[in-house]
Amino acid sequence: MCSIVYHSEIGDSPPQHLDVAFFEEVLETALRTAKVQLLSIHCKLGSSTGENYCSKIYRVTIEYKLHSDPKHTKQQMFIVKSIPRIESVEFIEDLQVYLKEKITYYDVLPRLELLMQCKQRFGPKLYQCRKQPENALVFEDLSESGYVMASRESGLDEDHCILVMEHLAEFHASSMALALLDPHIFEAYGDGMLSPNGLARDNALLMRFFAGNGQELHSLVKTWPGFERISDKIAKYLAHQRDNLIRSQAPSDRDIKVLNHGDLWVNNILFNYDVVNNRPVDAIFIDFQLSVWGSPGIDINYFFYTSTKLDVLQQRRPQLLKRYHDRLAGTLLGFNMDIPVPSYEQILQEVHRREAYGFFANYGILPTVSQDKAQTADNNLENFQCEDFAKQKVKQMFASARLEQTLRYTLPHFERAGVFD
Incomplete structure (x- = not known):
């Protein structure tokens, strides 16, 4: 037996x-x-x-x-x-993440891959799922095919970022084609990470987590000489934090519409390598539970401000956006479906209009991502229910040297982009 x-x-x-x-x-x-x-x-x-x-x-x-x-x-x-079904993650039920992920793997991804004529895989195979007594999904183990995670602590270099941008462009382009073939396919993807439903309650874990990060950001920045004006603007942002968070993701009639992964950071991307040259040659996305239909600026900004090395963000941002646009345009034209191809300038506008989402990713997500592994062993939702633990952990996160170096560069950028206005 x-x-x-x-x-x-x-x-x-x-x-x-x-x-x-x-x-x-x-x-x-x-x-x-x-x-x-x-x-x-x-x-x-x-x-x-x-x-x-x-x-x-x-x-x-x-x-x-x-x-x-x-x-x-x-x-x-x-x-x-x-x-697990625990009260501390009530936002998981609010956002229907289990249902969304099941639909994505069973229905959406296979159709996107067929549109790509199976030349590109967007995620692992889903073999089984169960709703009771706990939500559970069973996937193929991509490590058997050589896929591994990169380092979240150090961030991704240019080679990794180019691969992600091109892969993301194919994902976005194929979703535009699928929406044309099946106009109702993405109706269940109206909520993403910053859904009004998930942020509705002050005492809910998600809002408390982002609020704690925001306050710690302000406490840190106001100690930096030369950042007084930005510190004041952050304080005004935090006075209406929930509205600002919701607005950063809210759909607009001006948006180019694509299916966003919704949580595109280092640990949700697996890479395969040319072992001889030690270079990444393929990438596959995982964890589609927060996918959202909306501007491609959501995914691009979130990835830029959580997952790239600082020098890549400083020096190679335009080149990465050009790679994204070239692959997006080429993929759309390859479908031969008369889908309007956005210009490079339109993509730049989409990214610019979602800089506020990048700011959220930078203070709301990067502090956790950039933590040293030695400091994350006790990071779990149960522990974060304890107010003292949460405060101590947030201070620890914001003591990261990588985070401070990144914020000293990104905050003036966000100010110039009008995020705090």
Whole structure:
């Protein structure tokens, strides 16, 4: 009889809702056959503690035999994303992230990849999902194909950023084509990370987290000589923080409309490398739970201000935007569907109009992203419910040298862009 063996790092609370019967169905779906015998199931953590806030990630290895080949033992690996039902993450229910992600993987991504004639993959395969007793999704393990995460602490260099921009442009372009073929396909994608529903309650975790980061940003910047004017403007921004956050993502009739990934930062991008030259040659996105239909400036600004090395942001921003536009235009023309091709100047306007979203990403997300791994071991949603822990952790985040260097460059940029006006 097959049983599940849990690695010691999982501790005393193994995911009992992920049972043998569930994984048997997962394997049958992956192999496209029910004629299989499970021999063993090994479950361990799939990411380091403090790397995931709203979900638990497990890496599962299943050993099995096929009825057609009973002499040989085979194995298959899967990634399981389990989203616990706890009050501290009520915004997950508000944003319907489980449903959105399931629809994206089952329906949207396969159709986008078909539009690309299967020359580009946008995400891993989803093999199984379960809503009760906890939301859980089971994906292929892309590490078996050589895909790995880059360093979130140091940020991405130009080679990585070029690859992401070109891949993002293909993702956005194919979503524009799909919207033309199926005008209602993206109606469920009206809410993203800064949805009014998710930010509605003052005492909710999401709003408290962003408010804490905003106050710490102001406390830090007002100690910097020469930043007095910007400090005053940040204070005015924070006086209406919720409205400013919502406005930074709110749709506009002027927008070019694409499907945004919605949470495009280092840990949500997997890279494959040419090992000889140690250069990235492919990228695949993961975690589409916050995808939103809207301006491409949402994804581009979020990526720029959470995931690039500072020198890339300072020196190569126009070149990256040109790469994005060239690939977007080429992909749209390749569809031969008479889709209006945005000009480079229009893309620049989209990015400029969403600079406020970049500012949010810079103070709301980058402080967490840039933390040293040694400081993130106790980062979880339960701990952040404690006010003293949250205050101490936010101060720790904003003590990052990388963060300070980045803010000293980006804040004057955001002022020039009119974000604080």
